[in-house]
Amino acid sequence: MKKIKWDKGHGGSDPGAVANGLQEKVLTHKIVEYAMDYLEANYTGFEQRTTRAGDQTLTLSQRADMANAWGADVFVSVHINAGKGTGFETYVYNGGVSSQTVALQNVLHGEILAAMRQFGNITDRGKKRANYAVLRETKMPAVLTENLFIDSNDAKYLKNEAFLKAVGEAHARGVAKFLGLPKKDKPTPSQPQQQKASDKKLYRVQVGAFGDRKNAERLAEELKKKGYPAVII
Ligand SMILES: [Zn+2]
Known part of the structure; x- marks a missing residue:
């Protein structure tokens, strides 16, 4: 202290x-x-x-x-x-x-x-x-x-x-x-609710973010061909 x-x-x-x-x-x-x-x-x-x-x-x-x-x-x-x-x-x-x-x-x-x-x-x-x-x-x-x-x-x-x-x-x-005081952890506003909604943690994998939707669709197609489920959000 x-x-x-x-x-x-x-x-x-x-x-x-x-x-x-x-x-x-x-x-x-x-x-x-x-x-x-x-x-x-x-x-x-x-x-x-x-x-x-x-x-x-x-x-x-x-x-x-x-x-x-x-x-x-x-x-x-x-x-x-x-x-x-x-x-x-x-x-x-x-x-x-x-x-x-x-x-x-x-x-x-x-x-x-x-x-x-x-x-x-x-x-x-x-x-x-x-x-x-x-x-x-x-x-x-x-x-x-x-x-x-x-x-x-x-x-x-x-x-x-x-x-x-x-x-x-x-x-x-x-x-x-x-x-060199440590900063207080400030939870982001959405975190506490997510944790309450489910005891199970979900880990999501994001493979790309694009300004042009066509590029996102192209990558989604490629992933589907390889057998991965792909969702565009
Ligand atoms: Zn003075």
């Missing part, structure tokens, strides 16, 4: 960046909830926790301590940028980091940027390093994402619920890829 710790940036008495009618703590809450729902629906072999289920106030060290005490395998801190810039960037600690940490940054950066670019021309501000407490104090691979700017034209994306969902799901896919 891999352990995933999601950190919703800010919260409680600390709203984070505020502009354009948006609060960073609300956006980070939504993105992480979308990420957790997506993992739950699509993958197995993991446990996940968030630093705050609701709107609690937490220090940076408390967030790192929680991840360390639990023995998390991965830590992802979600933030929204401010300062009137534009685009997406990710951070790892600017001290000594493991190759695993760099790998986590690479996979998350790629997944999230690609998801964002479904919605518009998003600037790639790059994979960066900084002395952030949650990155410095966590003992497992840890990445912090800065998901566009709350106080620029980027806000139009952050006001779009579908965008936040896509960004959350991309965080989840990145973590799943990094950890």
Whole structure:
């Protein structure tokens, strides 16, 4: 069981960046909830926790301590940028980091940027390093994402619920890829009924598929000549 710790940036008495009618703590809450729902629906072999289920106030060290005490395998801190810039960037600690940490940054950066670019021309501000407490104090691979700017034209994306969902799901896919989580088996809609209808399994052999019916008839004739029953569907 891999352990995933999601950190919703800010919260409680600390709203984070505020502009354009948006609060960073609300956006980070939504993105992480979308990420957790997506993992739950699509993958197995993991446990996940968030630093705050609701709107609690937490220090940076408390967030790192929680991840360390639990023995998390991965830590992802979600933030929204401010300062009137534009685009997406990710951070790892600017001290000594493991190759695993760099790998986590690479996979998350790629997944999230690609998801964002479904919605518009998003600037790639790059994979960066900084002395952030949650990155410095966590003992497992840890990445912090800065998901566009709350106080620029980027806000139009952050006001779009579908965008936040896509960004959350991309965080989840990145973590799943990094950890190599198995995908949940999703039965195709017709399978369960077929299995109920008969206890006996039927194995069918298909020998050809054709755009032109004449070609199918030709093959059916050939099979019949050789003594095989042939049916055109
Ligand atoms: Zn922040």
